[in-house]
Amino acid sequence: MNTLEFRQHFRSNVIPARYRPWLHVSFNFTVLSLLPVFFLWQIQSPSFLEWLTLPIFLLLGNFAVFLIHKYLLHRRIPLIAPHTYDIHSKQHHLFYTHEYVEWDSPKDFYILFFPWWTVAGFAVFALPALYFSLSFFLPSNVVWLALSGASLYFLLYETLHWISHLPKQHPLLRLRALRWMRNHHLVHHNPQLMHHYNFNIVYPLSDWLFKTSYKP
Numbered sequence: 590m591n592t593l594e595f596r597q598h599f600r601s602n603v604i605p606a607r608y609r610p611w612l613h614v615s616f617n618f619t620v621l622s623l624l625p626v627f628f629l630w631q632i633q634s635p636s637f638l639e640w641l642t643l644p645i646f647l648l649l650g651n652f653a654v655f656l657i658h659k660y661l662l663h664r665r666i667p668l669i670a671p672h673t674y675d676i677h678s679k680q681h682h683l684f685y686t687h688e689y690v691e692w693d694s695p696k697d698f699y700i701l702f703f704p705w706w707t708v709a710g711f712a713v714f715a716l717p718a719l720y721f722s723l724s725f726f727l728p729s730n731v732v733w734l735a736l737s738g739a740s741l742y743f744l745l746y747e748t749l750h751w752i753s754h755l756p757k758q759h760p761l762l763r764l765r766a767l768r769w770m771r772n773h774h775l776v777h778h779n780p781q782l783m784h785h786y787n788f789n790i791v792y793p794l795s796d797w798l799f800k801t802s803y804k805p
């Protein structure tokens with residue numbers, strides 16, 4: 590089955606008829622924007638050193654998402670595969686390839702953005718788990734800034750990933766950095782290369798550090 594046939598099949602058989610693309614996008618972006626605002630609201634007269642938690646967690650976010658992308662979304666792990674590998678490697682990557690990287694209609698957002706339940710799970714389970722584990726040994730300002738960094742990174746990921754799937758002529762892609770990241774992601778959508786190269790979306794730090802940046 591080629592990409593166009595897969596798209597046709599996916600639209601008719603997998604995307605539910607009741608799917609509301611703008612509700613999905615609004616949910617993901619509203620939750621991911623409100624989380625950092627709420628966490629930053631909690632901090633009280635932070636010191637310069639405490640503020641450093643934010644950039645540190647934006648760096649750790651790059652590493653964490655790299656690991657999740659490379660080892661959970663591109664390796665078939667029994668039990669969790671239907672929620673990880675199958676959705677990413679067998680749906681997102683077959684629907685969007687390096688030759689057909691753009692969406693045709695908002696319904697295609699179904700397999701472009703993270704499922705709403707991933708964002709909900711991040712807010713309801715992952716962030717509280719991070720909060721309680723960090724609270725044992727770090728001051729509260731640092732904990733709130735860590736949570737802000739983690740949720741901000743998720744928001745950046747969704748945004749940059751969306752930009753990477755925009756048409757080439759889109760005004761946002763006049764920015765060189767965005768164009769560069771789009772090309773980086775485009776290589777990752779080549780079915781021959783996807784399991785091995787270019788796992789970063791927001792900025793390519795972990796790909797550089799772990800030598801998974803593709804060099805033709």
Ligand SMILES: [Zn+2]
Nearest residue numbers: 681685750774
């Ligand atoms: Zn993609």
Ligand SMILES: [Zn+2]
Nearest residue numbers: 662677777783
């Ligand atoms: Zn991938």
